[in-house]
Amino acid sequence: MDQAEAQLRTAKIRIAAACIFGLAFALGVYLLIEAVNPSGLISFTFLLILPAVVTAFVTYVGDPLARRPRGFYTGSVPTALFGAVVLASLIALREGGICILMLSPFWFALSALGGYLTWRLRRREEPVENVFRASTLLLVPLVAMQVEPMIPLARDTGNITRSVIIDADPATIWRHARAADHIRPGEGRWTVSQDIIGLPRPTGAQLDRQGYGATRQVQWQDGIRFQEVVTDWQPGRRLWWEFRFDATDLDAWAMQDRHLLPDSPHYRITDGGYVLTPLPDGRTRLTLTTHYWVQTPVNWYARLWGELLIGDVSANVLAVIRDRSERRPRTA
Known part of the structure; x- marks a missing residue:
């Protein structure tokens, strides 16, 4: 196996691991919200913040040298994550099809936005190998869950x-x-x-x-x-x-x-x-x-x-x- 093949294999493993970890994190947040408030899925945290953060984490970790094109951030990863979320919701979580259909536009759009912002904000001339820097993104939905109940919603x-x-x-x-x-x-x-x-x-x-x-x-x-x-x-x-x-x-x-x-x-x-x-x-x-x-x-x-x-x-x-x-x- 030459160096190019080894790098490709490493990149695939890294992306797969990041996806699995990101989906596991999203599932953990879902279960936490359900345990605290069964109607809490209708929230800024779940609808807007969580999909953007998970995609930002996956793209950040999956492209450590910041060499991948914008399509990786706004197309490939959001599409893969979206498909995985839909399958997990239907099979494992037994969510209703109507609910999934209603949430889909938000999840896909915010997922693509999270990837796009990550692509734009990275310092592309400086390789990033620090996974901890990406992991701190996952604190955002956890903090948002604490703050959101204090924000009144219009009726x-x-x-x-x-x-x-x-x-x-x-x-x-x-x-x-x-x-x-x-x-x-x-x-x-x-x-x-x-x-x-x-x-x-x-x-x-x-x-x-x-x-x-x-x-x-x-x-x-x-x-x-x-x-x-x-x-x-x-x-x-x-x-x-x-x-x-x-x-x-x-x-x-x-x-x-x-x-x-x-x-x-x-x-x-x-x-x-x-x-x-x-x-x-x-x-x-x-x-x-x-x-x-x-x-x-x-x-x-x-x-x-x-x-x-x-x-x-x-x-x-x-x-x-x-x-x-x-x-x-x-x-x-």
């Missing part, structure tokens, strides 16, 4: 509205909107959230009685259940409710993804309902609105996902009511 409210025009009168639509039994898998419409991402579909909603104070028992696929307590009952005009999630309901949600509960310290679905508006041509506009609040380090991002996920669920429910009210099959 933003929002609403998601979808509507559909139905060729039926309000009285007919009201019968199907107030309760919907036995929704079949083929009913409704195609959506990104439910047909690609895998969000469960509604399967039914039963009303225990009529009028103010009644309770709608809502069922989704995979055993998900929750209640909607009626706060406004105007037949043929308006039906409004407050969402209620008990511990048993949340256990079923947690089987899907324990970090995306609809009633958590970081976000909550509060209330919603239908409004029926008669149109001059005899048809009716049915509008479904859902109110919520979010309190995360990235509220704007959480609201984007809420618009997609809750919006798709709403569009699917409206399609079911439309098709049943018109009493003929229709493709969305």
